[in-house]
Amino acid sequence: MTTTHLVTALGLATALCACVDGATTTPETSTTAVELKSPASLCPTGTPAALAPAADQTIAFHLDAQGVQRYACVASTTGYAWTFIAPGADLFRPGGDHGFAVHHFAGPTWLADDSSSIRGAKVAGATVDATAIPWLLLDVVGHGGQAGVMSNISTIQRLSTTGGLAPATGCDADHVGANADVLYTARYFFYTTNAEHPEHNVRCGG
Numbered sequence: 001m002t003t004t005h006l007v008t009a010l011g012l013a014t015a016l017c018a019c020v021d022g023a024t025t026t027p028e029t030s031t032t033a034v035e036l037k038s039p040a041s042l043c044p045t046g047t048p049a050a051l052a053p054a055a056d057q058t059i060a061f062h063l064d065a066q067g068v069q070r071y072a073c074v075a076s077t078t079g080y081a082w083t084f085i086a087p088g089a090d091l092f093r094p095g096g097d098h099g100f101a102v103h104h105f106a107g108p109t110w111l112a113d114d115s116s117s118i119r120g121a122k123v124a125g126a127t128v129d130a131t132a133i134p135w136l137l138l139d140v141v142g143h144g145g146q147a148g149v150m151s152n153i154s155t156i157q158r159l160s161t162t163g164g165l166a167p168a169t170g171c172d173a174d175h176v177g178a179n180a181d182v183l184y185t186a187r188y189f190f191y192t193t194n195a196e197h198p199e200h201n202v203r204c205g206g
Contacts, residue, residue, distance in 0.1 A: 043204035044160045044187070048126040051137040052205035053155040057191040059202045060153060063091035063101055065188055068181040069133060069164040073171035080173065082166035082180060091188060102188075108138070110156070110188075116148030120156050133164035133184060155191035157204055162186075 042059060067089020071082040086106035093101035103111045111117040120138035127134045136158040143151060164184030171178070194201055 042189070042202065046128065047157075047159060047205035048128070048135065049205050050124050051126055051135055051157060051159075053137065053157070053191050053203050055198045055201065055203075055206065056193050056195040057155045057201060057203055058194045059204070060190050060192045061149075062187060062189045063093060065089040065091045065104060065184075065186045067104065067184065069166075069184050071166045071180045071182065073175045073178045073180075075173070075176050080171045080176065082171050084166065085179070087184075088181070089184070089186075104188075110150065111145065112149045114148035115146040116150035117144040118142065118150045118153050118156075119144070129161065131163075131165070132161040133186075135159045135161060150190075152192045153190045154193050157189040157191075158186045159189065159204060160185075160187040 042062065067087060069087055070085045072085050074081060074083040087104050087108060089104040090100055091102035091104060091110070093099055101113055105111070107119045109117055109119050118140045119142035121141045122136055123139050124137045125134040136156075138156040138158070140154050140156065143153075162185045164182050164186075167180050167182065170180065189204055191203070
């Protein structure tokens with residue numbers, strides 16, 4: 001019989017501001033309709049250079065995620081282990097209401113509240129905190145849904161993670177098929193391509 005365990009993690013993140021190039025703008029969608037602030041305040045200190053997007057990429061917006069990393073107990077020829085299945089998280093827009101903006105699920109996929117979506121593929125990862133899942137750089141390999149906030153996104157970073165690691169115990173012959181939902185938080189940065197003036201681009205780690 002399949003069971004699900006919920007593993008807690010400390011430090012749920014607060015919602016963030018969306019920032020590009022220090023300007024103030026009124027984007028077309030509610031996801032980024034906030035006052036923009038200095039790009040110097042965007043990136044976590046010590047973002048690894050290996051996770052920097054290409055020079056023609058620049059931050060479009062960023063959101064905070066709260067959710068789970070889901071694992072399944074799987075048997076193999078060497079024993080039993082928790083194996084990653086998929087994320088399940090909500091990303092929240094900045095501003096006073098801190099409202100829902102994007103749902104993150106298997107693919108990995110990010111589906112915005114305007115019905116635009118993207119699918120990513122891992123390019124690089126780095127373990128910055130041994131108690132949390134790695135920070136990641138991903139390329140967008142597919143767009144879907146209606147035209148919207150995700151339509152021009154080309155690169156994604158997952159930074160400032162807390163929690164989310166597979167459980168250290170609880171996977172054995174008696175628990176094959178069990179699921180473990182491990183709470184995590186992260187800050188996701190979404191990038192667009194700006195090849196005309198790359199000297200003005202803002203990139204975490206770049």
